[in-house]
Amino acid sequence: MNGSDILMALAALALAPLIGGILRGLDRILTARMQGRIGPPLWQPFYDFIKLCAKSKKASHRGPVVWAWAYLVLTVTAWLLFVLRQDLLILLFILAFAGASLALGAFSVRSPYAHFGAYRELLQMLAYEPILLLAAVAIFLKTGSFMVGDVLGFEQPLLISLPLTLVAVLIALGIKMRKSPFDIAASEHAHQELVRGVYTEYSGPTLALIELTHWYELVLVLGIISLFWVIPLWVGIIIALSCYFLEILIDNITARLRWSWMLTVGWSLGVGLILLNIVIVEFFGLGLRL
């Protein structure tokens, strides 16, 4: 790791929450407009964050607090791995560790509502993990590498040969962003429920930690989507933002569905689409090797 890498890592550490927070603010405005409301100001997530931090610390046990820290640090690690152009599979495994930490935090106190959420969080991971890992394999087949650095240097846009993979990743994105119809464990917006599954036992500064982690997570997932068009990179970013907008739209026009339905969609449609894409690319050569 040289000097510029360190600078970049520091910049990424500082910028990701800023971008993530703004995106969440946008989400809230857009959602409000779709529901015929005006909605909060763009900076509302940051106000919320500051307010949460200022509250006094309350917890039913120290376990959830420990795991909340694990959730944050591991997600940030995954984000740093991305920024430092490391291995996609490693990044996804670390992200899985982070996701499991959130569930374990909810498990670590004997609260029925938190436990419900934790089991559902695990089901969500069961649904999206295969999609994300297989998407990395599909990217590898085109670029010949799992390293983000090599993917960034790959000249042909991946979207042209891997469109079905992107569709599958969108399903995973929906689950990861806790958006309808996949907001099984707890919805991203608090407006749908009073008792929010895994977050039931979190409050104040610890809840702020989790919000912060969500911002990192959002930026990371959108970053992975932007890999589908890296030269020029702004196209990829526009694609990622359009996907984000699409998720917000879907969130507002669908209702939460059963976990068994989510699992079926993830394992059949999600995995199936990527497999179909791989077969097309590998065996029929329709991948337009430029």
Next chain:
Amino acid sequence: MTAETLVGVLVLLPFIVGGLSFLIRSEGLRKPFVIAFSLVMIIASLWLFLEVYNYGTLVSNPSPVWEYLIFAVDCLLIGYFLYVGITNKHYLIILLAAFQSVSFPLISLPFHKQVKPVLYIDLLSVIMCLVISLIGSLIVVFALDYMRNHEVHHRVNPSRQHIFFFFLISFLGAMNGLVFANSLFWLFLFWEITTLCCYHLIRHDLTEEALGASLRALWMNLAGAVALIIGIGLSLHNFDTVVIQELISSGVVGPALLLTLALFCFTGFTKAAQVPWQGWLLGAMVAPTPVSALLHSSTMVKAGVYLVLRLAPGFVETQLSAAIAIFGAFVFMVTSVLAIGQSNAKRVLAYSTIANLGLIICCAGINTGLAIAAAMVLIVFHAISKGLLFLVVGTIEQQVGSRDIEDMEGLITKLPVLSGIALVGMISMLFLPFGVVFGKWAGIQAASEPVTTWFFLIVAMLVMGSASTLVYYAKWMGRLISCAPDSSGSSEVKAPLAYGTLMALAVLAVGLSFLVVPLVVNVIDPAAVAVGYEEGFKVVGTALATPWGAFPVWPLFVAVVLALVIPALVVRLKPAEVSAVYMCGVNVDERHLVFRSAVDGHVQVETGGTYWTQWFDELSLNKWINAAGIVLLAVLFVGVVL
């Protein structure tokens, strides 16, 4: 001491010590004796490792007299199996043993060629030997404390420990012999001895369940041995050799050779309890815990994957290889899915073992340098973590009186040390900087390379299995760490030898993961090169790199320390910061989680685990899974012909 003496010690000493501990009936005498033996085994295996590491592959030709002895012992063993079948009126065992009693002399008596070399000990063999001798010995030491408690619990009088230790210790010798053998006759002998030891260890408690499980293990393993005999017969008939190294490096890969190798792999699958043979390993958990730990970690099932791995160079780039990879990936996926629906901790671990063995077999089938290295990494780390987890569950069972995950709720407050060790074991099976997942990562990287037409199916099954693994371990961890405010103080009984062993294994699991770079570069890669592959990994900076990926070990360790270790040490709640658990009603008694519900009654909160049995029900899924397993095994043999 010469290397050959060391080999003699590693193979014969366990039988001698086993026999002596059969004779020594006094526990007080047996204890120091067995501990000393374990130390000798560990030192001898390390020494042999260094010999082979420094001076290259060791070949050895013991005196031809041994051949007669081996023949005699083989006949005795087959006769004994026949006897077991007859006394238990188990017709399948009678049939299989009778077949062996006819076919074995038929193929071995006319064979008079000098076998050279009889023992072939390369790096792969000594890695296996280290795993067997180190982890196996630790488990034997653990058993010293465990078995005394076990007999107290079950009111066994007079003690039957001497029989137990005889088979437990001899097992190690048989396993060492198995991984050193280059002559198929020697391999067959040790194969049958492991079957015998396994049978006796499973039936040790003599309950009805134990007797049934032991007979099932016996017939399934005898079925595997039948395939082994047929394979040896084919090898003699077609190639006039019983030397493994000659067989796999003959250079001409034709259907005759592949059929022989397919039969041997089939034998390996039975021993590794792959679908549809998983029944015997699942049944084997009725045995005392050290047996499960031994069977699942360093011995028995590892013999099965060792055989497949040993033969892998013989079927590089064939349809057989692809079929084995698909089979292994399939087993990995389905057994991981089945484990989600299990609430019996030992059963969860058993499925996890079968899954990981499937992954190792899948890697052997992918059959590239990277895949073979990944398989070896998995063998080493899985043995440590799984041995640890079984011993932990056994200890929990002795202290809590149950092996059900539901009864482990909040164990972290009742048995903090033991639960802590259990968490370390599970995290080392499940999350990244640790060895098992590193092996899985390398396996997925190897599977992504389109070496066979069906690679995409293999990868898909691997990632789905991987996601399922996360679910069943995470929800088990969740039960362990679930804390109620009313939790009473710790009531842990810490037996020194048992806890010492657990600590040693936990330290080994974490420490070796930390040292994975030197381990892979100095041992695993050279071992893969020695059996004829190219290097799987290289070091780039501080990371361990494959041709298309990199695993930054130490940065990830720093991240995990920052994420988990430091918060766990630093975060403390002041009494004023503790609040009641939210119970969606008016809390009545916060310490005992009682609240006033809608109908005004007092309700005590209970939480339970979820197993989604409507989806992951073993009974309804098993017939499909077994059928698919049989079809895939059939494909294995059809693939040879094509």
